[in-house]
Amino acid sequence: MYSSISESGTDMLVIKDPHSIRIHSLETFGTHDGPGIRMVVFVQGCQFRCLYCQNPDTLSMAGGTLVSIDELVRRAINQKTYFGNKGGVTVSGGEPLLQRTKLITFFKELHDNNINTCLDSNGRLLDDDVKELLSHADLLLLDVKHINDEWHHKLTGVSNKPTLRLAEYCESIGQRMWLRYVLVPGWSDQPEFLLEWAQHFENYKTIEKVEIIPYHKLGVHKWELLGMPYQLSETKVPSTEIKEMALNIFQQHFSNVILK
Template sequence: MLNVHSYESMGTFDGPGLRLVVFLQGCNFKCLYCANPDTITLKGGTPTDVEEIVKMAISQKAFFGKRGGVTVSGGEPTLQAKGLIKLFKRLKEEGIHTCIDSNGSVYNDDVDELLNYVDIVLLDVKHFNPEWHKKITNQTNDKTLLMAKRLEERGIKFWLRYVLVPEYTDQVEHMNALGEYFKEFKHLERMEILPYHTLGKHKYEHLDMPYHLEGVKDNTPKQLEQAKALFEKYIKHVVVN
């Protein structure tokens, strides 16, 4: 069983091609800019049998083509790694491409086994500086960076995802340090810059939760272009998602 928050069919922003995106309930980070604060708590969600998700994926398989498939996001999907092993085994049996979108902070025996059935990982690096990372997520980034090294060692393809938040993640020295760290990774296929937005702000009001980035403005096109140009000095394929 997996505790599912919601689904998105024909997603185009969570991995290659068209994808069925499964959002799981529960996260161990508390990102200040989280667009889905309703997925943070471990409570809630819908207990769902793996075969139900497999049937949904098979019904959409014709639309996936050669590149698409299933992405499991969250929340933080690796918190439910044991259930994901069963799901991804079945998806591979059905010839369906698999992907997880993860903050990389969980690595145990279940996650180690799960990676045997993962085609690509979307690795969310919230900040390269550990103090800023903790300020943003309430956790340090050492485990995330360790996950990146493990993916590289195991030859697992991955994409970096980086949310560009004005005054929080746009410090040039730390962005350069991030690029320098990852420039030699052979299995890093691309980097996605995710623009900061406030589309999920209304959810905080609905949940009676404070929104801590009040007054922070969306990125300008120039800010996004400058960030892209900076990271392109280190990483071959950089896109603004």
Template sequence: MLTGHIHSLETFGTVDGPGIRFVLFMQGCLLKCKYCHNPDTWNLTGGKDMHMEEVLAEIEPYINYYRSSGGGLTVSGGEATLQAHFVAELFREVKQRWELHTTLDTNGYNEGDKIKDLLDVTDLVLLDLKHIDNEKHIELTGKPNERMLHMAEWLSEHNKSMWIRHVLVPGINDDEEDLLRLGQFIGKLKGVEKFEILPYHQMGIYKWEALNWKYPLENVPSPTDEEVQRAYQLVEDGRSQSALQV
């Protein structure tokens, strides 16, 4: 029986895709983002093993809510694509049983061709682009950003619907030039239905403390509303510049 390594689940999610959604958080991640509010998902051997039927049984009682709201199932993490086979089979099953909308929330570190079976049964991809500058991306996450950018281009080339999300951290990824470059990159992509800025927050610090880890951004404040709007404007300016170059 197919088994997934699960961190947690949420039955009434409203921010990870359209409508009301069942959100399944997979265990394991290869990135080590300094602002991560779920560092307990990093461990590849943590979490709880759940059979496919166990997950489906958790979803079934709320099907009418998901359908009536235009929602569905979102699989997040950790990093969901590390368990691509399980997620693909789960998506396939909820489509066959209930015709649910499926959303994959990913950092983009996997390769499109390697997880094509999963992407074929994914209606929407939430792609988190953390930093457009490679060196700064390495400093922020421990990994280069090449794979993430390639994933965005792969989704664009294969006509996949995506929402691009960007966690805005003051002093880390709010540089004017970087935000303009991010907008220019997004402006060249097809299939981007939405761009979202997620303001950085410190609500996950207690999880770092529970792990006896030092929180690396302890003195970094959340962005103000004005800073968020400035970032939106700079990204939009970059997208407009990109459109003019086509």
């Protein structure tokens, strides 16, 4: 149904244009993706195929616009006074790690200008470039979409093992993290798996916050516009009971849990 994105295809992009990032869109005063007020760069391309993806137009690596790193840094500097102590720049997606080598340059330049950096990722990749990129990220927002590999596969099209490996690596190096969990009735709200998810991470010292993001239907029209079948059309948004159940389970294992 969907074409897959190969790593080599991504590397081609790096070779062709090392000074530009392929982006989907830019948000100037974001407050949902990391601390404080942030410029959020939504990059183009993702190797996951989440059934609930609210931005299916970001999935193809062929779409989007190439924007130079210099231009993105210039915009961030222009906005710097609004960032305050906590804010800065977040790179989200799509999936940022697909453009990791360019993001190393971007984050380095932001740090040279004393601008806080945050990476929002599905955690699918872990190589030397990802490790270097993480060394320039002040915070990682890591989406761990299901603790059960079979369900993770059903929900995203891929295994959760690389994501769990990345989380483990981050814990080993002391990388600050916020974990994110999209709560989808019938797909990721099973109490036994919520408990397993919480128990998996409860002893991590690097996790500063856990964010529960209730499933919503805001992106459905985009699937229709793209002519892509939306498989969750019968799925309802989580009820108050489901949201509280998930919150209670997570709160028993983490001190800082936010229901968004």
